[in-house]
Amino acid sequence: MTVEEFRYSTKNALHPVAYASIKAMHTRLEMVLVDMAEDAARALCEAVETDTSEMERRFSRHEAAAALTVVNMRGGREAVGVDDELFMALELCEAFRRGTEGYFDITACSDCAGVGVRAGYALDAAAHTVRLYGAGTLLDMGGFAKGYALERLRRRVADSGVTQAVLNFGDSSIAAIGHHPYGEWWPVGVGASVGQPSVAHEFRLRDSALSVSGRGRGGEYHIFDPHSGERVVREETVVVEGRSALVCEVLSTALYAAPDSRRKSIISRYEGYAATVLRCGATGGCKVRRVE
Amino acid sequence: MDRKEFLKDCGRMGLAGWVLSIFPWLESCSDRTRQEVQGEKARIGIIGTGSRGLFHIQHLLQMPQVEVTALCDDYTPHLEDAAQYYPSAKLYSDYRRLLEDRNVDGVIIATPLYLHAPMTLDAMEAGKRVFCEKAMAYSQEDCLRVYNRRKELGAVLFIGQQRLFDPKYIKAMSMIHEGRxxxxxxxxxxxxxxxxxxxxxxxxxxxxxxxxxxxxxxxxxxxxxxxxxxxxxxxxxxxxxxxxxxxxxxxxxxxxxxxxxxxxxxxxxxxxxxxxxxxxxxxxxxxxxxxxxxxxxxxxxxxxxxxxxxxxxxxxxxxxxxxxxxxxxxxIMSNSVFAGxxxxxxxxxxxxxxxxxxxxxxxxxxxxxGAEADGSKEIIEAFANAVITGRQPExxxxxxxxxxxxxxxxxxxxxxxxxxxxxxxxxxxxxxxxxxx
Missing domain, CATH: 3.30.360.10 (Dihydrodipicolinate Reductase; domain 2)
Structure with a gap:
């Protein structure tokens, strides 16, 4: 993996800006960094690429050597030892499962309907092992990894001294540092539909994050309801804003999967997070509703 | 673009105009056509009541706009099998006699390949609307003969390429044409x-x-x-x-x-x-x-x-x-639309x-x-509607x-x-x- 594109512009002498893109986690991570020297920006992008690559290896379920792949292969038969970071991530996932009434579940993709209402795996803190419940259980951290990575990368960028930046993971997970150099926030419009420039709703990020869940850009239904084991077929988009990119990612997935009647109860447990539901018609007109 | 339209099978598709502009033959099973044929009957005769003919019958039985008025097979056990589903249908062992039957508006031909062209040609000459199983004919020459004669007569002719009516193929081809x-x-x-x-x-x-x-x-x-x-x-x-x-x-x-x-x-x-x-x-x-x-x-x-x-x-x-x-x-700062x-x-x-x-x-x-949900039912329904409307899909x-x-x-x-x-x-x-x- 390498930095796919790096551009540095000094067209605005007051605010030089760097743009970089990296292919990662089956999508693309884009960064806009303001007021940073070119060499430092380039070095930061390379460090971000290294971090992302390392996290992708850790959380991928497709790479033979990845730790998660080993868990999926052997975890149904025996307890499998994992390193600190994966163990912590699995602890977090289980906490989020309980904190979303089971609508966020990293085992939701496996052949085990109803798994959302009970744990799909057991962690042994003393032995640092994980054991899957049932041979059919698989862990898929796709709904967690982007948010987790974005959270870590946001910290790395902020720690490097950057005070104004946007990190965009596949357009669906965005983290902002500071604000736009010519405004009080970073304006982020969620599109009404694919290929249309019209905005369904504008969100304002300032040292905060945003995550969008719904049908894929091609209309694919790729989110599972952990309770039923079925794909969620719902003609709406859920956007969650808040401090942490990881929590936003988890909540947007859970709230899209959850029925409307459960959403308020779930989001109310997370102080400082807000959810918005967008229902857009074919011609671009959208109804926007806050979950409250 | 309303992809939701693709989620239902053809019978309930409610096809949007843009879909029909790309796949015009689906007009024959659109809501508009369904309303047009409501209350009408397509009087259909089935030539060839072997396994494929019986497969079509299972679908025809579900279509209120269809009345199967005649059945034909020169192999008696097959004919008797089909007659159980339509006791009042007239039975024939010679398809030419069926083609003379004035209570038949359209025919479904499910016979061996070498019979496709002669039966299709005879049926069109007899003024019937025709659905014939694929392939169109046994030889390239016969394919051309059938194609040209249909054009001359202005007849309705469907060939059993059911993927053209299978919602998942329609959706997939639409995505391919969009450049996905x-x-x-x-x-x-x-x-x-x-x-x-x-x-x-x-x-x-x-x-x-x-x-x-x-x-x-x-x-x-x-x-x-x-x-x-x-x-x-x-x-x-x-x-x-x-x-x-x-x-x-x-x-x-x-x-x-x-x-x-x-x-x-x-x-x-x-x-x-x-x-x-x-x-x-x-x-x-x-x-x-x-x-x-x-x-x-x-x-x-x-x-x-x-x-x-x-x-x-x-x-x-x-x-x-x-x-x-x-x-x-x-x-400057203005709204940037990129999230989704x-x-x-x-x-x-x-x-x-x-x-x-x-x-x-x-x-x-x-x-x-034959397989379920592969467009076979939809193409037969489209044909039944075309028997009533007399329109050849583009x-x-x-x-x-x-x-x-x-x-x-x-x-x-x-x-x-x-x-x-x-x-x-x-x-x-x-x-x-x-x-x-």
Whole structure:
């Protein structure tokens, strides 16, 4: 993996800006960094690429050597030892499962309907092992990894001294540092539909994050309801804003999967997070509703 | 674009105008046509009541606008089987007598291949609206004869290429034409089974009548019985016709127990004017890989059989976030639209593909009679509606014609061991199905 594109512009002498893109986690991570020297920006992008690559290896379920792949292969038969970071991530996932009434579940993709209402795996803190419940259980951290990575990368960028930046993971997970150099926030419009420039709703990020869940850009239904084991077929988009990119990612997935009647109860447990539901018609007109 | 329209089967499709503009033949099963035929009856006669004829009957029984008034088969047990479903239908052993029946407006022909052309021609001459199973005819010459005569008579003629009416194929082709997988760079088709392709024969003198598929006197084997369906994927996705075809066919396995003389193993390559190849392979002594139809694009792949899309590229580079950079360069701030749901198709070759629509029904290709939810019901309903309206759907006949022509051309290429092109005399006007400039 390498930095796919790096551009540095000094067209605005007051605010030089760097743009970089990296292919990662089956999508693309884009960064806009303001007021940073070119060499430092380039070095930061390379460090971000290294971090992302390392996290992708850790959380991928497709790479033979990845730790998660080993868990999926052997975890149904025996307890499998994992390193600190994966163990912590699995602890977090289980906490989020309980904190979303089971609508966020990293085992939701496996052949085990109803798994959302009970744990799909057991962690042994003393032995640092994980054991899957049932041979059919698989862990898929796709709904967690982007948010987790974005959270870590946001910290790395902020720690490097950057005070104004946007990190965009596949357009669906965005983290902002500071604000736009010519405004009080970073304006982020969620599109009404694919290929249309019209905005369904504008969100304002300032040292905060945003995550969008719904049908894929091609209309694919790729989110599972952990309770039923079925794909969620719902003609709406859920956007969650808040401090942490990881929590936003988890909540947007859970709230899209959850029925409307459960959403308020779930989001109310997370102080400082807000959810918005967008229902857009074919011609671009959208109804926007806050979950409250 | 309202993709929701694709989520329902044809009978409930409520097709939007843009869909009809791309796939005009679907007008025959649109809500508008359904309303038009409400209260009307399509009086249908079925010629050939063997396994495929009975398969159609199961669908016809579900259609209130259909009245089956006549049945015909020269093999009495088959005729009696069908008569159980329609006790009041008039029974015939000679299809020409059925064609004289004034209570029949349209006929469904489900007979051996060598009878398709003569029966279709006779039925059109008798003023009937016609649905005939694929392939269109036993020979290239007969295909042309049927095509031209239909044009002269202005008759309604459907050929049983049911994928044209299968919602998941319609959705997939629409996505391909939108450029979702980039440029089409290859088309792979295969159909593997492991059975002798035989039907039980009550007495030896009926062998060739019942097992007509196995004898070249009546059938062109795997190319007309199976390939015909899949070859259509090439022209439908690429939007042009093959320039040449080469192939190899042999009788490899099923040689000991019978005297069949059609190939049980075939492989063909069709090359399009832009250099893209479409392959077809069929073996009926190994079923491991089943049936497959894959459109390979420069940015992704669509598996037509499973209704799954796979991506080679993560996502287009975002113009929205580039706007942010431009704004900063120009010292301004305005709204940047770039957030949305994820570009979800994963790029890992090991990743499961994403369904192009919910509730995709996968046809394994194992059945030698027909599969559920593969467009068979929809095409028959569309035909029943056309029997009432008298309207020939656009483009459907040309797609069917060329699927048959190229299946037959490939069969010739195998027998002659040559690379062949379609003779100019067999070319009829062809307008590709495209919605992309």
């Amino acid at each position: 997988i980039g440029d089409v760079v290859g088309v792979r088709n295969y159909w593997y089974r492991n059975n002798n392709w035989r039907r039980d024969v009550p007495s030896p003198e009926l062998e060739r009548r019942i097992n007509w598929r196995l004898y070249s006197e009546y059938s062109r084997g795997l190319m007309t019985e199976l390939a015909c369906h899949q070859l259509q994927n090439g022209s439908w996705s690429i939007g042009m016709l093959p320039e040449q075809v080469m192939g190899s066919g042999h009788l490899v396995h099923w040689t000991k127990e019978d005297k069949r003389d059609v190939f049980d193993t075939v492989s063909a390559i069709f090359t399009y004017p832009n250099g893209v190849n479409m392959t077809f392979e069929s073996i009926i002594s190994n079923k491991h890989f089943g049936m497959g139809e894959q459109i390979l694009g420069s940015q992704g792949t669509i598996d037509l059989v499973s209704g799954l899309i796979y991506s080679d590229e993560p996502m287009p580079k975002g113009s929205g976030i580039h706007q942010l950079v431009t704004q900063i360069e120009n010292g 749901t994820s570009w979800a198709a994963e790029t890992s070759p090991l990743a499961p593909g994403l369904p192009i629509m919910p509730n995709v029904t996968v046809n394994t290709g194992e059945s030698t009679i 483009k459907i006949l040309e797609e069917s014609y060329y699927a048959s022509q190229f299946a037959l051309l490939a069969d010739r290429a195998m027998h002659e061991n040559r690379i062949l092109t379609l003779d100019d005399r067999f070319k009829v006007p062809y307008e590709p199905i495209r919605n992309r400039a």
